[in-house]
Amino acid sequence: MKRAGFTTRWLPMLLLLPQLAVIIVFFYWPAAQAVQSSFYLEDPFGFGSTFVGLDNYTYLAQSTEYAKIARFTLVFTILVTFFSLALALLLAVKADKVIRGAKSYRTLLMWVYAVAPPVAGFIGLLMFNQSWGPLTELAKSFGWDFTLGVNATDTAAAMVLVSVWKQVPVNFIFFLSGLQSIPKSVREAALIDCASAIRRFWDVTFPLLAPTGFFLLIINITYALFDTFGIVDTLVKGEPGNNPMTLVYKVYVDGFRGNDLGGSSAQSVVLMVLVLALTVVQFRLVERRIHYT
């Protein structure tokens, strides 16, 4: 393969500069700031800061509240990831079988992709409105007195539901294209080899979707951990008191509501390490795992 090259060394660097500047100003610099301020105790009124070493981290490690939120985030992430992947897969498999009007079905199923997280959260608020929300009514008909923002479990359920709803289209698009990349003749061979559609799915379709699935797993974990901020924020209406929240939301609450910049920074650093670990897993495991030719 022919490799195009530059004749001078300065031109490529110049061309890289804007992108590097964006990354440095918006990513590395704040990250470095966060690491630095995690070692300081910030005066709430901004009159100065005291170096406290690892105090912020030991406080986090000993905090039962933080542990509780971490546990909730774990459960929340597992539920959101599992349900958004499972539902999307089910929809993709069904949509793949539709012959007439396939395009319209697919477009409708992808629609929600365009909804911004806070808007999704707001729609959730309307659906679960205490006095007239249709989903509240539905829950009531099953004997479930749904009180969003009052009962922690109810709020958590709404958070999971809205987050899953928001994420399903993304997974759907990937699963559908994954399904369509399975050669038709392989499916037909399976049709001749195996009479049961369910067996065929688990023996042939599912393993061939595994590369897509692994990729989506990482994407969904990241989504549930970080990108659900807008949904959580709208649903708990800035009244976190009794409500469940995720680790990312806790960073915001402590840093910007509680003005505890040091503690909040320490939490950010913990999350940064988590993201780093996920990235390593993605590159090491997913990139290398099961790829077929």
Added chain:
Amino acid sequence: MAQVTLNNIRKVYPNGNEAVEPLSFSIADGEFVVLVGPSGCGKSTLLRMVAGLEDISEGTLSIGDSNVNHVDPAERDIAMVFQNYALYPHMTVRKNIGYGLKNRKIPAAEIEKKVQEAAKMLNLTEYLERKPSQLSGGQRQRVAMGRAVVRDPALFLFDEPLSNLDAKLRHQMRIEIKALQRRLGVTSIYVTHDQVEAMTMADRIIVLNAGRIEQIGTPAEIYHRPASTFVASFMGAPPMNLIDAQVKDGRVVIDGDTPVADAQGTGAVTMGIRPEDVEIGPTCDMPFTIDIVEELGAHRLLHGKLAGQDFTIHIGKDVAAVAGPIRISINPDAVVLFDAETGVAL
């Protein structure tokens, strides 16, 4: 093992396109039938209807004694070899071959025994633990064969199984498939657009064109007694010479007055003659002009003009020929006459 009967089978797509016109034929137990025709003639559609991968629009299909029109592909007791092999990429060769058996509730020990037998028969024993991506084209083709053989089905279906292989391998696999089919005695339907494959492998050939059957016959019948000008020009390389001729006074004449063969009736006809049924020599009765001599080693092809029309002659390697005028004569017994309008054999 079973007889297969197609009775007025027709395929119409929802857009109104008729891929296969109503057609009927039956295949005897153990027979190797080749469906041959150009792209889009409906041969693959027909095969896929037999497999159950396409719905049958009209007509009835029976395999053995039972009507299978509405039977699932897996329940039809068939095995199919696909053009691009269609192996399961995530399974080893062993699992690929055994998958169809596993789903039929056959005990693991018996599956293992059958897989080993099939692998031995196809020289795949040392590749059993490999994935398809680690195999060559010919080996993948063998695995696809193994997957069919191991099932011991009533009917084998082959959908252009050799068209992805190079010429040398294709020749070798052609012989292997034919030998295997002979040994197992399984009724087979084989689809191809390659007339050499059709000629060499078939017990009986069905020539299809535009969703219709042009001719059903043994390779020799198809070759020597084509039922239409389509069959005459499709089968054989080079194809049969087709020349405009006249029938006068019970004789076929081309251009001048030299009678070529006896015939009944009168008027314009299309005369067919295979390139090898022509003799050359100074005492022959017709003039011919050689334009190009195609040297093929074992034989030569002389391309030129007979009475102003394109004509090809096949001669042995020991007969000398150079471009220019020569004399030829046509073997009257090998002449086939077709209706000049419809192209149907007279």
